[in-house]
Amino acid sequence: MATLADVAHLAGVSPATVSRIVNGSSKPVAEALRLRVLAAVEELQYVPNAHAQLLARSHRSAIGVIVHDVSDPYFAEITRGLQRVATESGRLVIICNSYRQPEKELEYVELLRAQQAAAIILAGSGYHDDAFTTTLNSKLRVYQATGGRIAVIGRHEYVGDAVVPDNETGGYLLGDELYGLGHRRIGVIAGPKQLTTTTDRIVGLRRAARDHQRQLPARRIVYGDFDRASGAAAAAALLDAEPNLTAIAALNDSMAVGVLALLRSRGVAVPDEVSVVGFDDMPIASDVTPALTTVRLPLTEMGARAVTLALQPSADGNGPRIEHMSAELIRRESSGPPRP
């Protein structure tokens, strides 16, 4: 691998000069030298060693993002927005998949610290696990203390700025829609119990029930894994226990798609016999039959905001900034009034 010194030697100048030319430093350099050096760079196919640069400059540049899984469309969207902004300011994005394992998140915070990341973006739901939250928080605080910036997407119990989607309102919109259509016996397929996303959405659903003078009994809530298979399984369990449900609210679209598949296999018509609604408005929501009524979250935008938040230091140092992102009901064909 060609080094700065090699280039300097070939061009017959000092390393300092090469460095200045290659990085476009403010220091003026004679045109003749400049060309000679550039020619040497080209000849040796010189590319500066990013690690050495980082070490010498000692100012961080990369941005780390910790998600449950990038291949999940939810995080893919967020990551896309995030990458756009980061790339615009010439920063490398390091993507870390925790696969919903809390310990992995801790490891990754450490790794990003080791990588001298300028900021860590924590995307995805938090866990209801106080011990873990405390540990993570203390690790984050250490990172912050050494100048690291932190932004969190979709949870709020951590240090650092936050972009929070309005999960509670989203749940409310879904509940309001179903109760408004006249449904009375509604089953809910929630995500993992320990995720705050899950509980927030349920709280919204409950509030809608209350507003419609109904209630949502705990036995009608089944917990899944936010994936398709668990959606189908949960729907089966729900229908077996409560055969006369008229609507099922799945708390994300993947599970809703699973519900749709199960209902089809049992010959249950949607929405004529049972209405189904999802959450997140993933691309798939509009591709299934019937197209899914769901709640849209501005995911790309959320990713972009998180980076922006992380990169621009808070004007005044008073406390973390929080940006709320609103949820929106997308009405499609999978929901309708219950059969009389």
Next chain:
Amino acid sequence: MATLADVAHLAGVSPATVSRIVNGSSKPVAEALRLRVLAAVEELQYVPNAHAQLLARSHRSAIGVIVHDVSDPYFAEITRGLQRVATESGRLVIICNSYRQPEKELEYVELLRAQQAAAIILAGSGYHDDAFTTTLNSKLRVYQATGGRIAVIGRHEYVGDAVVPDNETGGYLLGDELYGLGHRRIGVIAGPKQLTTTTDRIVGLRRAARDHQRQLPARRIVYGDFDRASGAAAAAALLDAEPNLTAIAALNDSMAVGVLALLRSRGVAVPDEVSVVGFDDMPIASDVTPALTTVRLPLTEMGARAVTLALQPSADGNGPRIEHMSAELIRRESSGPPRP
């Protein structure tokens, strides 16, 4: 940020000792010192600077992967397999999205070289653009010359080892299925013309036509973008031009889903009036109605193989190794015999 020297100072030992303890070097260290150092590490929340380590060790560790877009399920699957293997051997994976812009690929090769990546995995289709191919190849060769390893997924015109999915056979399987069912007028919705993936799949389709004593006229091939919207648009164009098609083969599932949506909107029954087949067997293929007949590629496996290939130096230096991954027809409900 605490440094090695800080730890050494706090523990009252030399930096060398701390380094040895922290990295678990082979050199034996007295237990008492060891504990004192570990305590200091804990107290200062010391994490070694990865860049400094890299520089000092001067041996590469990260793996770079260049894909069109990770949020595309096709690449998401590949990346997942790749990450698994890479993480097992303690390597950082740097994901680069080219968004199908050739220049971006060149930039990323440079970036990965700067990052001292141990290997570059090039995933996704190549381009039919000789100038570009030559440039990329020369950049890759420079990288290779300095000890970088290269593996390529799904194309073969480059230096380095390759994992190639059998696109041609996949196309053949699709064609064989449709012609075998009795279809005679088949429309094809291909991907971008300049991608080798597209042309390989078409070649397979043509071979199947020949084997069935038919042919596939160029006017029945429309080129899309591998995304849903272009699938729908292409299907519309195809049907307007050739109203009596009995089958449409989309060369990936996203476009097939678009086709399905368009047909539904026009009230065309699938597969009774028109059969539809896709390619890739993305998760969505089994979620749409009717579920999509398609061709499965072992994507996760391909990602994993690519890393393995890249990391283990070829036993004998004779030429790049090529691993073929077989395609498999997945028969679902979207294809059937043409209406008599």
Next chain:
DNA sequence: CCCTCCTTGGTAAGCGCTTTCCTAGTACCG
């Protein structure tokens, strides 16, 4: 014509770590 000031390029001191080589201390043998 001399002195000063500015311009341009070079010198060298790190950035935080690893690792080779060395030294001092200990154990063991004759």
Next chain:
DNA sequence: CGGTACTAGGAAAGCGCTTACCAAGGAGGG
């Protein structure tokens, strides 16, 4: 008890780059 052979820890030389500081030379003014 003296000498050899290890052993455990430290000193220091880089890894490839940036940048503060310095020096030399030329221009311009008195």
